[in-house]
Amino acid sequence: MQLEDELGDILQKARDGKSWSSGDLARITGLSEDDVQRIESYQWVPDDSVLLKLAEALTLNGPALINIAREQWVPQEPAIDPKFDLVCLKVFMGEYPVNCYLLRCKETGETAVVDTGANPKTIINKACNMGVRPNKILLTHAHPDHAGGLGELDSAFDCPTFIDHNEPKPRGSRNIKIVRDGDLIELGKLRIRCMETPGHTAGGVSYLINQTLISGDVIFAGSMGRANSSWNDLFNSITQKVLRLPDATGLHPGHGPSTTVGQEKEHNPFFVGRV
Numbered sequence: 580m581q582l583e584d585e586l587g588d589i590l591q592k593a594r595d596g597k598s599w600s601s602g603d604l605a606r607i608t609g610l611s612e613d614d615v616q617r618i619e620s621y622q623w624v625p626d627d628s629v630l631l632k633l634a635e636a637l638t639l640n641g642p643a644l645i646n647i648a649r650e651q652w653v654p655q656e657p658a659i660d661p662k663f664d665l666v667c668l669k670v671f672m673g674e675y676p677v678n679c680y681l682l683r684c685k686e687t688g689e690t691a692v693v694d695t696g697a698n699p700k701t702i703i704n705k706a707c708n709m710g711v712r713p714n715k716i717l718l719t720h721a722h723p724d725h726a727g728g729l730g731e732l733d734s735a736f737d738c739p740t741f742i743d744h745n746e747p748k749p750r751g752s753r754n755i756k757i758v759r760d761g762d763l764i765e766l767g768k769l770r771i772r773c774m775e776t777p778g779h780t781a782g783g784v785s786y787l788i789n790q791t792l793i794s795g796d797v798i799f800a801g802s803m804g805r806a807n808s809s810w811n812d813l814f815n816s817i818t819q820k821v822l823r824l825p826d827a828t829g830l831h832p833g834h835g836p837s838t839t840v841g842q843e844k845e846h847n848p849f850f851v852g853r854v
């Protein structure tokens with residue numbers, strides 16, 4: 580199991596939070612700019628003393644950063660909720676894997692697709708194999724790797740697509756339903772709570788089902804999403820909402836392995852001691 584982000588990605592995202600160039604980081608840590616660029620482009624993993632210096636400058640947790648740089652930590656899978664099935668489909672957009680989910684209420688069989696990937700055939704085939712016909716599509720955000728191929732799914736399933744009011748409306752759905760923070764969506768006997776988690780995009784939304792959060796590109800195991808709309812909003816979405824959920828809450832991101840709130844509070848270099 581591989582984490583979505585490596586040392587280089589984490590440093591770039593942390594630097595982004597401070598609006599620093601690689602030259603700024605070099606100056607502050609006493610490294611050369613060439614060294615910073617080699618680390619950020621995955622060509623060099625420096626020794627612990629350099630990693631600790633980088634962590635301190637970037638307000639990252641040093642030991643957690645070292646563990647990830649040395650590939651010494653991967654999360655344990657979250658517990659399974661007996662009320663529903665959550666099937667994660669790894670869909671490829673080019674060479675880039677995206678997590679899409681099929682969520683099925685065990686009692687009624689009612690099923691939702693959460694994010695579409697850019698390869699709707701994979702989802703349609705899986706739904707067919709499972710013997711289900713999804714009647715809702717929930718989007719965490721409208722980026723093409725999460726909402727691409729919506730038209731084909733709309734034709735296959737003829738069902739509404741849910742998206743946050745602050746997010747651009749993706750093409751392809753004939754029936755868009757707008758959600759806001761705190762809205763509840765029924766899926767059989769399940770209640771899905773919409774939790775606005777902006778920052779990766781302005782209208783990013785996560786979906787909470789009991790103690791399971793499908794969170795799109797907000798937080799990754801051991802890292803955070805890229806702050807395309809606002810770094811501070813993204814950091815606050817994570818520290819004030821996502822990581823305030825109970826420790827056992829399962830986090831199912833748009834990329835990389837699933838994790839839990841408790842594990843991220845203990846191992847994610849951005850968030851150790853920040854919640």
Ligand SMILES: [Fe+2]
Nearest residue numbers: 720722779796
């Ligand atoms: Fe995204």
